[in-house]
């Protein structure tokens with residue numbers, strides 16, 4: 001099963017490598033990993049998307065908790081949560097494709113954030129499935145470049161991950 | 164007062180009451196060694212190879228519950244130390260490793276003797292630090308000692324760039340430390356402990372299975388009280404030997420790949436299993452699927468939550484410091500009106516005694532060839548069972564574990580997790596430093612001993628009267644055994660050719676050497692070594708039966724009750 005694991009970790013040099021090293025050393029799977037400092041600059045927040053049986057996910061959370069720099073670990077997918085990912089897509093936009101591309105971007109509530117006479121950069125946020133759907137909806141041959149941030153997630157309502 | 168980083172390091176070690184530092188100097192630690200030279204509060208033990216420094220510090224910890232400390236230089240000093248660090252890590256041995264690093268402004272430039280120490284050691288330490296500011300040094304060292312010895316213990320490395328050791332700042336050693344990200348649990352969950360008591364009292368075929376955790380947390384006394392109060396059979400893992408007295412009637416021997424028949428059968432067929440400070444390792448329970456085929460309730464007490472339900476699903480997990488949890492468990496048992504089921508227990512013991520009747524450790528000592536098992540048995544007798552015994556890795560390690568009956572914790576020092584050949588002699592050194600009056604024997608093989616043989620020189624320098632029991636079968640015996648059993652007798656590269664004359668070798672280092680070739684000479688030679696040469700290092704080269712194999716055996720991937728016994732071959 002797919003799980004979204006959120007981690008608060010001391011914002012120390014090498015913290016990321018401790019987490020990624022743990023995943024590779026124990027053959028845990030990482031679908032995506034995002035990390036950035038929180039409002040408290042001494043802490044970083046990571047979101048890891050992983051897949052595995054319940055036993056594997058249990059080991060992942062235990063092993064993460066065992067890392068000395070890790071302050072808290074939560075499996076967001078255990079309860080209601082929101083996940084979002086940002087994607088930037090650079091597409092060829094000439095002739096009739098120019099109009100069509102804008103139309104599809106609008107449908108997906110994407111924004112065009114860079115324009116040249118032959119290309120657009122489209123910004124899109126949503127869960128992974130929505131971003132995939134957008135890529136499926138446009139003509140693949142027009143895609144020049146894509147970049148995705150990987151998933152960030154947060155619990156709904158009163159669920160708060162904080163020290 | 165302003166102190167340099169090197170001075171601060173020395174002061175911190177003194178504050179931690181460090182008695183010995185095992186190490187080897189080099190460019191990046193010269194300021195540190197300069198300060199070492201100027202002080203006399205602790206001693207530096209100069210080894211002959213950094214790997215040995217780490218092993219010695221590791222054994223110093225294991226045999227005493229003090230913290231072993233070592234210092235190595237950057238680059239090759241660190242890479243040489245890695246085997247030692249990984250060995251300590253696998254067996255949860257608390258230690259602090261100080262490594263030199265190139266100056267901060269050189270880091271990342273492929274400087275002379277630079278390596279990414281924090282990166283290389285990250286997967287084999289409990290934690291590591293790179294100190295980038297001299298003002299962080301004292302608090303980092305405080306954290307290092309704190310992390311090493313609390314929770315599930317382990318090695319912690321502190322990497323210190325050379326410029327930091329020469330920069331100055333105010334020194335103050337923190338009295339206490341608290342880390343928001345690291346708060347090991349102590350007390351067990353009382354609800355779970357209640358459930359455990361319930362299960363123990365209902366058990367018909369109980370087994371207590373204990374591991375290295377009992378030794379590391381000094382929980383042996385509580386274990387004895389608990390086990391004897393309940394009257395349950397006890398088995399120890401390789402790492403747990405000495406946690407329960409081997410000569411006690413409730414002890415059914417070591418379990419696992421080379422465990423006794425009775426221990427493995429009891430483990431397989433019990434209905435309630437109390438696991439204490441053990442981790443259901445593959446060498447211990449064999450095939451987990453086979454193990455799971457018998458329904459039993461498992462109570463697992465461990466300080467490390469990730470050890471629980473990792474390989475085997477557990478019914479009652481209890482996370483906590485063993486002595487605390489065992490105290491609580493004992494209290495509840497004492498207060499309980501229930502008693503263990505005496506009738507069922509008697510029945511169970513009858514079954515166990517039947518299994519014991521197989522005498523799975525039996526071997527034949529003839530007149531011509533020395534059996535390795537016999538040497539260990541005689542060693543046990545000659546030392547009155549009271550020695551500290553270290554071993555290397557291989558057949559001799561298993562025979563040491565099977566035939567030397569350890570009655571006390573911290574007496575049996577070996578590399579169980581990583582299985583590192585070459586630990587035996589440096590381990591014996593570390594043991595002797597931690598226990599300056601102790602009788603120390605190192606049971607080894609002619610291959611393993613050569614992996615750190617240079618330490619004979621260190622042992623001479625520091626007058627360490629270690630007795631090396633070399634069970635010399637001219638083979639990588641354990642490898643040969645597997646090749647014989649599983650690879651059609653093709654002894655690929657397992658013959659140990661061109662052996663040195665160990666007697667002359669020992670003598671050239673200034674030690675006593677003996678070669679023993681006949682069974683009748685085994686005991687007299689041992690007596691001579693431990694009496695006449697009490698104060699010398701004696702290298703005893705026993706030429707043993709080359710064909711001897713370790714039995715009983717649970718082959719890799721097999722179940723605990725699928726043992727191969729010597730008599731069946």
Ligand SMILES: Cc1ncc(C[n+]2csc(CCOP(=O)(O)OP(=O)(O)O)c2C)c(N)n1
Pocket residue numbers: 555556557558559560582583584585607608609610611612634636638639640641642
């Ligand atoms: C550093 C290292 N290399 C290789 C091995 C694999 N290995 C395990 S036992 C063994 C043979 C050890 O031979 P010896 O020391 O003579 O002991 P014996 O088995 O003959 O008693 C080997 C090579 C190991 N455990 N450690």
